[in-house]
Amino acid sequence: MIARLWGVPVEWEEESVILRSGDVGYRVHLSPCSHQKLRSRPEGLVLELLIQHFWNEHLEAPLLAGFPDPDEQTLFNQLRKVPGLGPLSALRLLAIPVGDFLTIVRDNDAGRLKGLKGVGEKTARKILGELRGNVDWIAESTSMISLSSGKGSESPASLARSVQDVLVRQFGHSPQEAQKLVSEALRRQPSISSMEELFQEVYRVGTQ
Numbered sequence: 475m476i477a478r479l480w481g482v483p484v485e486w487e488e489e490s491v492i493l494r495s496g497d498v499g500y501r502v503h504l505s506p507c508s509h510q511k512l513r514s515r516p517e518g519l520v521l522e523l524l525i526q527h528f529w530n531e532h533l534e535a536p537l538l539a540g541f542p543d544p545d546e547q548t549l550f551n552q553l554r555k556v557p558g559l560g561p562l563s564a565l566r567l568l569a570i571p572v573g574d575f576l577t578i579v580r581d582n583d584a585g586r587l588k589g590l591k592g593v594g595e596k597t598a599r600k601i602l603g604e605l606r607g608n609v610d611w612i613a614e615s616t617s618m619i620s621l622s623s624g625k626g627s628e629s630p631a632s633l634a635r636s637v638q639d640v641l642v643r644q645f646g647h648s649p650q651e652a653q654k655l656v657s658e659a660l661r662r663q664p665s666i667s668s669m670e671e672l673f674q675e676v677y678r679v680g681t682q
Contacts, residue, residue: 476500476525476538480640480673483521486513489566491540493521496646502540503561505550505568506591512542520673526550528561539565545572552612556604558597566592567601576613579605630660637672 479500481493490503491512502523504512512521523540524547539561541547549572553564568575569590578586579602587598605612634656641652659666659675666672 476527479523479525479538479540480520480645480669482518482677483512489562491521493523500538502538503565504540505546505565507568507570508540508542508546518677520670520677522670522673526561532560537561549575549612552605552608553601556597556600558600563592576609579609582606630664630666633666633669633672634660636669637676640669640673641676 479493479495479502481495481500483491484494484499485492486509487501489506489509490501491509493500493502502525521542523542524544526539526541526547527536528539529536539550541550546568550564550568553559553567554561556564559567567590582602584595584598584602587593587601588595593601638649638652638656641647641655642649647655655676656672659672663671663675666675
């Protein structure tokens with residue numbers, strides 16, 4: 475099961491992105507909010523996405539949903555509990571930041587929910603009914619996830635091991651190549667504090 479992907483965007487589609495990870499191109503569906511935010515980044519940067527995999531008799535092919543941060547993934551999973559919402563429908567609802575969405579739910583504002591694409595009166599009431607009693611828990615959970623996600627808190631040695639493992643397993647480098655690439659990146663930028671920053675430094679210079 476795919477839990478995370480690190481890859482370089484090679485093609486942006488209307489609701490998804492094709493990520494090249496090693497010799498494989500993965501189509502990953504994104505929320506409108508994340509699609510807009512990630513697409514505006516400079517070309518060639520490695521993206522790190524949390525992944526959820528869906529495949530059932532109602533889908534023509536397996537579907538990968540990607541999230542740049544755990545807050546959005548948490549809200550997505552709560553929306554999936556709303557009767558009648560499939561994974562793509564739940565993703566499309568996330569056209570605004572997580573904090574704004576939770577504020578709408580906390581205010582019981584069906585009118586603002588209906589401003590989202592594909593949301594009518596009935597769907598808005600379902601969403602409010604499902605989420606309103608849990609909005610404080612969701613907000614607390616997303617805050618705790620953000621604080622414990624590890625960004626900025628891993629040691630250089632731990633970051634190096636994690637990135638080297640991905641370079642070998644997903645990008646096809648030998649262990650020796652991966653170790654050299656990571657060591658040189660950390661030498662150039664010793665203040666690096668996250669996997670994303672380390673990947674960007676490795677690929678900023680190049681891997682050839």
